[in-house]
Amino acid sequence: MSRAIPILVAAMLLPVLSGCQINKLVADNMSASMDDQKESFYREKSVRHAREAAPAMLKLLDGFIVSSPDNYDLLIRGAEMNCGFSMLMIEADDQEWASVLYMKGYDYAIRALKHRIPDIDSILAAGGEERLKEALAKLDTKAVPEIFWAGLCLGSHMNINLDDVSAMANLSRVLTFIDRALNLSPDFFYGGPEMFLGVYYGTLGEMLGGKPALSKKHFENAFQISNGRFLVAKIFFAKTYCVQIQDRELFERTLNEVLEAPDDMAPELALVTAAAKKQAEALLERVDELFI
Numbered sequence: 001m002s003r004a005i006p007i008l009v010a011a012m013l014l015p016v017l018s019g020c021q022i023n024k025l026v027a028d029n030m031s032a033s034m035d036d037q038k039e040s041f042y043r044e045k046s047v048r049h050a051r052e053a054a055p056a057m058l059k060l061l062d063g064f065i066v067s068s069p070d071n072y073d074l075l076i077r078g079a080e081m082n083c084g085f086s087m088l089m090i091e092a093d094d095q096e097w098a099s100v101l102y103m104k105g106y107d108y109a110i111r112a113l114k115h116r117i118p119d120i121d122s123i124l125a126a127g128g129e130e131r132l133k134e135a136l137a138k139l140d141t142k143a144v145p146e147i148f149w150a151g152l153c154l155g156s157h158m159n160i161n162l163d164d165v166s167a168m169a170n171l172s173r174v175l176t177f178i179d180r181a182l183n184l185s186p187d188f189f190y191g192g193p194e195m196f197l198g199v200y201y202g203t204l205g206e207m208l209g210g211k212p213a214l215s216k217k218h219f220e221n222a223f224q225i226s227n228g229r230f231l232v233a234k235i236f237f238a239k240t241y242c243v244q245i246q247d248r249e250l251f252e253r254t255l256n257e258v259l260e261a262p263d264d265m266a267p268e269l270a271l272v273t274a275a276a277k278k279q280a281e282a283l284l285e286r287v288d289e290l291f292i
Contacts, residue, residue: 023067034061034077041081044271045263047278051089058082058101065108072115078108079149087156088232088275092282095160102157109150116143129176136180144185148192151177155196159203175200190269191225194218195233202240215241229266231258231276239283239290248291255280 037057044050058081065074082105091098114120116139123131136147155174161167178200182193195218202215219237226233234254242251258280265273283290 034064034074038077038081039268041084042269042271043267045274047089047271047274050271054081054085054089058085070111070115072112075108075112076145076149079105079112079146079153081105082108083149083153083156088272091156091160092279098160099157102153102160106150106153106157109146109153112146113143113150116146124173129172132173132176133180136176139180139184141184144181144188147177147184148181148188151175151181152192152196155200159199186221187225190230191222191233194222194225195230195236198222198233199236199240202237202244205244210244212241212245215244229269231261231269231273232279234258235276235279235283238280243290246291248287251291252284252287255284 041050041054041057044053058078061074061078061081065071065078068074082101086098086101086105090101110120110124117123117135120135123135136143139147151174154170155178158167158170158174178193178196181188182197186193198215198217198219200215201211201218204210206212219233219241222230222233223237228234234257238251238254242248242254258276261273261277263270263273
């Protein structure tokens with residue numbers, strides 16, 4: 001009987017609620033459903049099916065955020081899904097589209113961070129990173145999702161726009177977010193902070209500030225955290241660290257390890273596994289142009 005009372009009250013209130021209020025009420029109760037959607041997305045075995053279905057799912061999520069723009073749970077899901085979809089299936093083929101998705105994910109992450117740092121917009125607008133570092137230093141592990149996705153989204157946008165001065169100007173901000181995520185929870189999202197720093201230090205040659213030894217260390221940490229199950233980390237290891245040090249044998253061996261991994265090695269990451277294998281095949285086809 002007690003469970004029927006809230007339902008009855010809600011039914012009585014619906015006629016007096018405005019359309020916007022109803023939409024917000026629906027959106028605020030969609031977090032669990034979006035979690036199921038996310039799980040289904042990562043468990044999808046067909047890259048093509050996921051790529052064709054994801055835009056509709058992302059627009060549905062966008063709509064819920066329009067209805068409830070301050071909903072923390074929806075904003076975090078928006079940041080992760082836009083970033084993950086772009087990284088797994090879009091970036092290699094359409095960097096313009098990927099750039100848009102990365103910046104949308106970054107916007108969602110910053111809006112989620114506003115729940116813990118109300119003046120985050122003014123801190124970011126002021127430029128410089130000291131105030132941001134001070135604000136992030138006051139946060140605990142509960143804030144890792146928004147900190148990490150802010151750094152990964154902005155950093156991924158920067159990595160595919162290396163010839164854009166305005167994008168590169170965000171480097172110190174990216175590292176501020178990622179370093180704080182690493183300090184709070186290095187194992188978040190299968191060692192995501194470690195993987196990102198592996199990419200960062202492995203992308204540039206030593207003469208331009210790259211640090212291959214440090215890149216390798218961060219990648220090895222990421223591999224250990226995920227027990228080698230998050231295969232995208234090996235893709236990034238091959239195309240950054242291995243290419244930077246011009247180790248063709250390690251490049252080919254790493255990518256063949258990806259191709260030989262069981263498809264069902266990590267059922268909860270079936271899409272990541274399938275996407276990594278497609279990327280491994282594409283990289284192996286380019287081996288002669290990547291190595292002198």
